[in-house]
Amino acid sequence: MxxxxxxxxxxxxxxxxxxxxxxxxxxxxxxxxxxxxxxxxxxxxxxxxxxxxxxxxxxxxxxxxxxxxxxxxxxxxxxxxxxxxxxxxxxxxxxxxxxxxxxxxxxxxxxxxxxxxxxxxxxxxxxTSDKGQRELEQARRHLNLLDTAAARIGTTLDMDTTCAELVDLVVPGLADLATVEVFPPDVAPPVRPAPPGVLRLRRAALRAVPALRDELDGFGLTGEYIDYQEGAAVQRCLAVNQPVVENLTTDEQLVRSAPGPERLAAYRALGMHSAVIVPVTVRSGPLGILGLIRAGDSPVFTDEDVVIARELAGRAAVDLDHARRYAHEHTIALELQRSLLSEPRPPHPHIEIATRYLPADRSVMVGGDWFDVIPLRDGRHLKAMGDVMGHGVEAAVAMSHYRSLLRMLADDELPPHRILEQLDRMVERSGLDRAATCLLAVVDRIGGACEVASAGHLPPVLIDPRAGARVCEEMTVGPPLGTGLGGYRTTMVEFDPGTVLFLYTDGLVERRGEDIDASVDRLRELTLPAGGSLERLLDDVLERFGPGAEDDIAVLASRTRPTGEEPDPAQAGPA
Known part of the structure; x- marks a missing residue:
């Protein structure tokens, strides 16, 4: 220097x-x-x-x-x-x-x-000025909300869960109180009709900061149906598909924003002074609204707040639409399957039957599992257990198709393997693209033997009160139905009177990482004393093998009483 x-x-x-x-x-x-x-x-x-x-x-x-x-x-x-x-x-x-x-x-x-x-x-x-610092911090909060929205919203296919995730995200970062209200699903049980000019929504989610939670009873709780009068902010929002922003400084403004005049006291108790109603819509139409409220000392909503709220509502709308479509299809499929799996009527007073259907223990579509019992001539009857591949409405409809064809073919008094051959050809020609496994068993009138044939299905189990359970490994298993390959065979199986024939779908035994033969082998441990309840047997089976199932489970147990023995209503399934 x-x-x-x-x-x-x-x-x-x-x-x-x-x-x-x-x-x-x-x-x-x-x-x-x-x-x-x-x-x-x-x-x-x-x-x-x-x-x-x-x-x-x-x-x-x-x-x-x-x-x-x-x-x-x-x-x-x-x-x-x-x-x-x-x-x-x-x-x-x-x-x-x-x-x-x-x-x-x-x-x-x-x-x-x-x-x-x-x-x-x-x-x-x-x-930097205080205003500049506040704007900078607000911008950071908004960016954080948008960054985390993708990870925190839409984690399931449940509508209410998705709505709850949305309000959890925006409180307290964007609002002191938030609600999501949706149109009632068209497959839900009907609710009382709304009066003319009134818009009815269901409050799917509600979240508030701790300081406001004690005042929520008068505001309306989750699960309630909320009626919005003509001219209310929610009606105006959905009419133009645009956010409605209101500064609620007078009673007149509060009443105009509320579902009705009776909510004025509740709104005043909350101390709310600013509200934003944002439409939650997809291309097919509106799903509901996102309501944001600020109260007490919180600032009023800014234009940037509204932009962020609309962006979040738009992102959530996509997930809600997926959840709504899933719920719609799931409900239809479930109702269809329930109607098709109604309890089979015993073909004869001396035949006992018990059945169960257990959906997989997770939020998946119902499957194509089915069972049936069809009376034949000479006191014989046909038992069927099947499983259409896949899930959803398509699988349930395919299951109905299979079941109808099977009932039609059973009237021809054919042996089980011939029924499977014709059913296989008919399904292939019909263009039905859902393969299925199926097990048929024709039981004679005294219940000492049966003919069985399998199209890709797991073997039945015979539960003898004295000798214990055994798996029918001797029968030949052909390809699933719908392949057109054929090659089915009927096997005669003999058993002692009082033996229970137990049929099931693969959901009962199939477990990830375990060989299917080892899984089926565990069924040899099933026991039932003479005269024991078939209903209790199936309860025990599902309690033991049901947990951890990754697919739907259908089971059927039946036996023939010795001639002369009166039916016990407590032992038999419903007629």
Whole structure:
């Protein structure tokens, strides 16, 4: 360094004058060595950092100020190329540990006798306005809401869960209270009709900050049906498919925004003063609304708040539409399957039958499992257990198709393998693209033997009260129905009177990571004493094998009573 030059020539350098200048300035001044360790800190920088000067010396910037983005990469660049740089940094210091601060600094390289000895910096704090800080923090909150929406909304195919995820996201970040209200599903049980001109929605989700939770009873709770009068904010929002923003400073404004005048007291108790109603819509039409409310000391909604609310509602609408479609299809399929799986009527007073159907223990579509019992001539009867591949309405409809064809073919008094052959050909010609497994068993009138044939289905189990259970491994298993391959065979199976014939679908035994033969082999452990309840047997089977099932389960148990034995209503299934 060299002394300043004056008009009369060079002035002698006085270090004390330089120290007085540096220590007296309001700008923070610091000198770092080539390792970016502090060599000197003036009083202003000491105050800015909130750390005594002595605690700076010999330590790097990141060691002294771990909460500050000091841009050490830029400082190293100054050392490397000697070009001065202006650097803006921000962070938290001991002088204000909870408030983010911003600094602007000018840095240049120090050289002595041609040797680089360090970096000198002059730093000024940038004072942003309170309004600017609030806007910056609000922008950060909004960005965070949008960033987390994809991960937090639509985690399931349940509409109410999706609605709850939406209100959980926006409270308290965007509102003090939030609701999602949806149109009742068209497959739900009917509700009382709404009066003319009234819009009825179901409140699917509600969330409020803790300070408002004690006042929610009069506001309306989750699960209620809310009637909105003509001219209410919700009706106006859905009529134009645009957000409605209201500052509710008078009773007249509150009543206009409410479902009806009776809610005025509840709205006043909440202290609500600003509301935004946002439509939740998809291309096919409106699904409902997202309602946001601010109360007490919270600021009114801004235009940016409304933009963010609409963006979140739009994202949630896609997930809600998926959930609505799933619920619609699931309900139809379930009702169809229930109607088709009505309890079979015993073909003869001396035949006992018990059945169960258990959906998989998770939110999946119902499957195509079915069972049937069909009376034949000469006291015989046909038992069937089948499983259409796939899930949903299509599988349930295909199951109905299979069952109808089977009943028609059973009237021809054919042996089981011939029924399967004709059923296979008919399904192939019909164009039905759902294959199915099926097990048929024709039981003679005294119940001492049966003819069985399988189209890709698992073998039945015979439960003898004295000898225990055995799996009918001797039968031949043909290909599933719908392939057109044929090749089915009938096997005669004999058993003692009182033996239970147990049929099931693969959901009962199939487990991930386990060989199916080992799974079926566990059915040999089934027991039932003479005269034991078939209903209780199936309860025990499902309790033991049902947990952990990944597919639907259908089971059927039957037996023939000895001739002359009167039926016991407590033992038999419903007629």
């Amino acid at each position: 060299q002394a300043d030059t004056y008009a009369d020539g060079p002035a002698p350098f006085d270090p004390r004058a330089l120290a007085a200048l540096v220590d007296g300035t309001m700008a923070g001044v610091g000198v770092l060595d080539t390792g970016l360790r502090f060599l000197y800190v003036n009083r202003a920088l000491e105050r800015l950092n909130g750390i005594p000067a002595a605690e700076h010396l010999g330590r790097t910037v990141s060691e002294v100020l771990p909460g500050v983005d000091a841009r050490e990469d830029m400082l190293r660049a100054v050392l490397a190329d000697g070009k001065p740089r202006e650097i803006t940094s921000s962070g938290f210091t001991a002088a204000a540990a909870t408030v983010r601060r911003y600094w602007h600094g000018a840095y240049h390289r120090l050289e002595f006798d041609g040797r680089v000895v360090g970096v000198a910096g002059i730093v000024l704090e940038i004072m």
